[in-house]
Amino acid sequence: MAKIGINIATGSLQQAEMIVGIDLGTTNSLVAIIHPETKKPLALKEHNSSCLVPSVVHFDSFGNATVGEEAKKYLETDPANTIFSAKRLMGKSYNDIKQNASFFTYKVIDNDDEKLVKVQVGKQFFSPIDLSSFILKELKARAEHILKTPVTKAVITVPAYFNDAQRQATRDAGKLAGLDVMRIVNEPTAAALAYGLGLDKESEKTIAVYDLGGGTFDISILKITNGIFEVLSTNGDTYLGGDDFDRTIVEYWMNEFGITNDELHQNKELSQGLRLRAEEAKKHLSFNDIFSVEFNGDNLSISKNKFEELIQPLIAKTLDCCNNALKDAKLDVSEIETVVMVGGSTRVPLVKKFVSELFNQPVHDEVNPDEVVALGAAIQADILAGNNKEFLLLDITPLSLGIETMGGLMDVLIARNSKIPTKVGRQYTTQKDGQGSMRISVYQGERDLVKDNRKLAEFNLTGIPGMPAGLPKVEVSFLINADGILVVKAKELRSEVEQSIEVRPQYGLTDEEVEKMLLESITHAKDDIAIRALVEAKTEGEQILEMTEKFLTKNSSIINKDELIATAQAMQNLQLALTMNDKNLIQTKIEELNEITRPFAERAMDAAVSGALKGKTI
Ligand code: AMP
Numbered sequence: 001m002a003k004i005g006i007n008i009a010t011g012s013l014q015q016a017e018m019i020v021g022i023d024l025g026t027t028n029s030l031v032a033i034i035h036p037e038t039k040k041p042l043a044l045k046e047h048n049s050s051c052l053v054p055s056v057v058h059f060d061s062f063g064n065a066t067v068g069e070e071a072k073k074y075l076e077t078d079p080a081n082t083i084f085s086a087k088r089l090m091g092k093s094y095n096d097i098k099q100n101a102s103f104f105t106y107k108v109i110d111n112d113d114e115k116l117v118k119v120q121v122g123k124q125f126f127s128p129i130d131l132s133s134f135i136l137k138e139l140k141a142r143a144e145h146i147l148k149t150p151v152t153k154a155v156i157t158v159p160a161y162f163n164d165a166q167r168q169a170t171r172d173a174g175k176l177a178g179l180d181v182m183r184i185v186n187e188p189t190a191a192a193l194a195y196g197l198g199l200d201k202e203s204e205k206t207i208a209v210y211d212l213g214g215g216t217f218d219i220s221i222l223k224i225t226n227g228i229f230e231v232l233s234t235n236g237d238t239y240l241g242g243d244d245f246d247r248t249i250v251e252y253w254m255n256e257f258g259i260t261n262d263e264l265h266q267n268k269e270l271s272q273g274l275r276l277r278a279e280e281a282k283k284h285l286s287f288n289d290i291f292s293v294e295f296n297g298d299n300l301s302i303s304k305n306k307f308e309e310l311i312q313p314l315i316a317k318t319l320d321c322c323n324n325a326l327k328d329a330k331l332d333v334s335e336i337e338t339v340v341m342v343g344g345s346t347r348v349p350l351v352k353k354f355v356s357e358l359f360n361q362p363v364h365d366e367v368n369p370d371e372v373v374a375l376g377a378a379i380q381a382d383i384l385a386g387n388n389k390e391f392l393l394l395d396i397t398p399l400s401l402g403i404e405t406m407g408g409l410m411d412v413l414i415a416r417n418s419k420i421p422t423k424v425g426r427q428y429t430t431q432k433d434g435q436g437s438m439r440i441s442v443y444q445g446e447r448d449l450v451k452d453n454r455k456l457a458e459f460n461l462t463g464i465p466g467m468p469a470g471l472p473k474v475e476v477s478f479l480i481n482a483d484g485i486l487v488v489k490a491k492e493l494r495s496e497v498e499q500s501i502e503v504r505p506q507y508g509l510t511d512e513e514v515e516k517m518l519l520e521s522i523t524h525a526k527d528d529i530a531i532r533a534l535v536e537a538k539t540e541g542e543q544i545l546e547m548t549e550k551f552l553t554k555n556s557s558i559i560n561k562d563e564l565i566a567t568a569q570a571m572q573n574l575q576l577a578l579t580m581n582d583k584n585l586i587q588t589k590i591e592e593l594n595e596i597t598r599p600f601a602e603r604a605m606d607a608a609v610s611g612a613l614k615g616k617t618i
Contacts, residue, residue, distance in 0.1 A: 019153040019182055019385045020044075020143055021190070021377025022136065024170065026087045027214035027241075028052040029135055030371065031143045032378035034387070041194065041375035043368075044146050052370055053142070057134045058082045059121045067138035076272045079105035081121050085215065086131035088238065089117050091166035100239065129173045136177035154179045155381040157373050160186040160220045161234045182384050187211065188220035189229040190376030191342045194367050198224040199379075206232075206335055208325075210355050210363070211342035212318060215241040219322045221329040221336070226487040226500055228479050233328035235321040240314065242282070242345035248310040249278035253300055270296075282307065286347045308350045315354050322358055339363045344370050399517060401486070403476060404441040404450040406431060407535035413478045416446065425477040427493075431543070433550075434466040438474055440490050442501070446521030448528035449535070454517070461490040463497045469546075530583075537586040541578050544590055545571060548597055559600050566596050 021032045021041075030051045032043045045051035058071035059081045065071075074082040083106055089097065094110045094117050101108065107120040118125045136156075143151045156179075158170050167184045174181035188209035192198055197207060204225050211218040218236040222229050253274060254264065264271045277300055281291040285304045292301035326333055339359045345351060346369045356363045367375065402412040405428070413424045430438065438461045445453025464472050473493040480486050491498040521528070548571060552559065559567075574589040 017153060018147065018149070018151065019155060019381035020151055021374050021379070021381045022139055022154050022156045023187070023190070023371075023374035023377060024087065024132060024135065024156055024158070024173075025055055025213065025373075026085050026216055027055060028370065029055050029139055030374045031139045032371065032374035033143075033147070034378050034382040041378040043371040043374055044143055046142070046146060051374075053135070053139060054084075055087065055135050056082060056084045057086070057131055059124070061122070063122065063124055065134050067134055075105075076268055080107065082106065083119055083121070083126075083131055086119075086128050086135070089119070089128035090132065091163065091169045092117055092128070103239070129169050129176065132170065132173035133176035136173055136179060140177055140179060152178065152180055153182050153381075155183045155185055155377045155384065156181055157185050157187045157190045157377050159218055159234075160188050160231045161218070161236075183380065185377055185380050186220070186229070186231060187218070187342070187373045188222055188231070188340075190373045190380060191340050192222060192224065192229065192376065193379045194372045194376035195338075195340055195364055197338065197340070198227050198229055200227075205337050206331065207338040207340060208322070208336045208359060209340045209342060210318070210322070210346065211236075212345040212351060213241050213343035214345070215239065215243050217241055217318050217321065219318070219325045221325050221331065225479065226489075228487055232331070233325045235325035235328065237317060237321060240317060241343075242279075242348075244314055245282050245307075245311050245345065245348070246275055246278040248314070249281055249302060249307065250274045252302060252306070252310060253278070257298060274300075282348070286349060311348070311350065315351055318351075319354060319358050322355075333359060336361075340372075341365045342369055342372050399444045400446055401442065401444050401456075401478060401480075403488075404439075404443060407539040408450050409532060409535055409539075410443055410445070410448055410450045410453055413476070414480065423477060423479045425475050428474045428476060429470050430464065430467070430472050430474075431469055433469050435469065435472075436464050436466065437462040438464065438490065440476060440488060440501070442486075442488050445517050447524060448532040452520070452524070452528075456486070457488065457501050459488075459490075459499060459501045461492065461497065461499045463495075464492050465495045465497075467494070534581060534583045534586075537583045537590070538578055541574055541586050541590055544593060545574060545578075548593065551597070551601070555600070558603055563596070563600060567593070570596050 018033055018036075023030050023032075030043055030053060032041055034040070035042045043051040053068040054072040056068065056071040056075065058066050058074040058078065060066070071082060075084060085104070088100075088103075089108070093114050094108065094112065095114065097104075097108065097117065098110075101110070109118045109120055109125070116127065118127050119131065120126075136154075140151050140154075154174060156170055156174055158167055162170070170184055171181045188211065189198075191209050191211070192207060197205060204223075206221065206223050209218075209220045209222065211220070216236065216238050217240045218234065220234045221232040223232050224230075250271075253259075254261075259270070264274075273295060277293055277295055280293070281300075281302050284291045285302070285307050289304045290301065291303075292299060294300075326336075336359050339355060339361060341352065341355070341363050346355075346365065352363055352365060400410075400412045400416040401414040402410050405411040411426070413426055414422060428438070439458065440461060441450065441458040442456045443450045443453040444456055447453050461474060464474070471494070475491050475493055477489045477491075478486065479489070488501040489498065490500075548567065552564070552567065570589070570593040574586070574593050577585045577589040580586075
């Protein structure tokens with residue numbers, strides 16, 4: 001049943017349920033939607049508060065959880081019961097995180113190196129999935145409060161380097177929070193979408209997404225082809241971010257006032273005070289030349305120049321990562337056409353300056369770097385909801401994808417359960433002499449005949465130069481990116497005539513529909529095999545008739561009268577057999593015709609004709 005919602009701008013009722021975009025971050029998380037009126041992406045926030053929800057969960061002595069700003073307050077006062085950076089534990093075993101164990105101020109269970117980690121709070125144990133689900137639940141509740149409508153569907157972003165286990169863990173966290181996770185999207189892909197990259201189907205672009213947050217740094221090189229995002233390489237440092245900038249300032253002040261490490265560790269109030277002032281200073285220096293504040297009777301100050309000198313080595317580290325990512329993608333820096341900035345720490349002017357110098361171009365920083373990933377997720381959600389008809393989004397993994405070949409047969413290019421992203425190409429040829437165009441019809445499903453499957457799109461490859469049947473080489477390629485967008489391209493390789501699909505978008509299938517299609521394919525498997533065999537025999541018969549006729553016209557001089565009469569008779573027999581739905585009869589008649597024509601075919605082997613006889617045709 002459709003849910004009824006309320007339009008946030010007008011208060012009017014709206015029918016369709018919204019799919020929200022969620023950036024589930026290491027430090028902060030947020031929800032965004034496409035505004036139903038303006039059609040623009042919008043980060044959700046309550047009046048007078050930030051849209052950022054700190055990704056922190058605090059448990060009180062009764063085991064009750066609070067999330068966000070409230071929980072963050074306990075980071076210093078109740079570290080054992082305050083869980084931050086749960087995202088770093090997603091899909092990890094203790095072995096994976098052993099090296100950085102000291103980073104976590106709460107108890108990470110270490111009695112089994114191989115098993116997935118759990119966090120202990122009092123007598124309770126939580127998996128990173130549980131912890132992420134608390135954050136997602138909070139985001140869901142906030143979104144519902146602001147939108148005044150139930151929110152049950154979401155697109156959630158993850159780092160491009162997340163493996164299958166980590167993606168699945170994120171999906172599970174969503175499910176636990178009561179969300180139907182429509183898609184997991186790469187964070188750099190979402191950021192690119194927020195800048196409108198990849199929305200123009202024609203464009204081909206290579207871009208870099210530089211993401212410097214509070215605690216992590218990621219660089220991703222993406223190639224966007226016809227709306228398909230391909231991750232060429234990723235690099236980064238999972239323990240480098242704005243927090244390290246703050247730390248350099250704290251150390252600078254400690255030096256200045258002769259505060260030792262021991263003193264700092266023993267005096268929580270001092271350490272937290274300095275850390276908070278340092279972050280304040282850093283933010284202030286993004287827009288001013290000097291920072292100064294009274295603290296415990298002393299004057300804490302720092303100039304922008306000094307700050308830049310302190311953080312220079314940290315930024316240099318990120319640039320090394322960028323160079324490594326370029327090397328892995330086998331690209332020269334000059335081949336990067338666009339650079340997108342993500343993460344709060346890219347507000348630091350020196351970061352922008354260095355990155356722009358490295359890539360030799362101005363960087364994109366127009367969209368709020370804290371919101372850009374969530375906004376992109378909202379755009380993706382909107383595409384999934386079918387509101388953006390420019391895109392075809394498929395749940396491709398559960399069903400095979402292919403094209404229609406002669407006789408209405410399904411030729412599968414990407415088998416069901418294939419991993420995405422993927423690119424598959426196959427060559428086809430023409431059926432008739434001088435055939436100038438070829439229809440490419442794309443289907444999804446498991447049945448042998450396309451009529452029993454689901455048509456997704458269709459287009460014509462036109463402008464194929466006149467050639468004998470069987471000579472043109474048409475390569476049909478299927479491209480599916482991690483987000484499930486499909487682009488079909490056809491190219492005649494001799495003439496280089498090329499066309500990509502005019503997609504007529506349709507929605508992905510529901511689980512029930514997929515199940516039904518699979519069940520049908522099993523029930524009809526026997527019939528399908530028989531029908532396929534018949535269609536193949538008919539196609540072969542028709543082709544042989546056509547080829548024989550052509551052969552006779554071309555080579556009449558080398559064939560005697562008796563041979564001609566025998567051939568004509570055999571052709572007639574085959575023609576008749578084709579009108580009956582009897583595969584065996586057709587095959588017998590094909591054999592008989594072949595017997596008669598074989599001797600003179602051998603006499604005058606024509607490369608083009610034999611090639612065509614062998615070729616596959618659409
Ligand atoms: P994120 O993980 O993307 O939410 O980024 C948070 C980081 O961005 C924190 O380290 C913040 O201190 C930092 N940040 C936020 N605003 C600014 C600013 N105006 N200048 C410098 N850093 C900032």
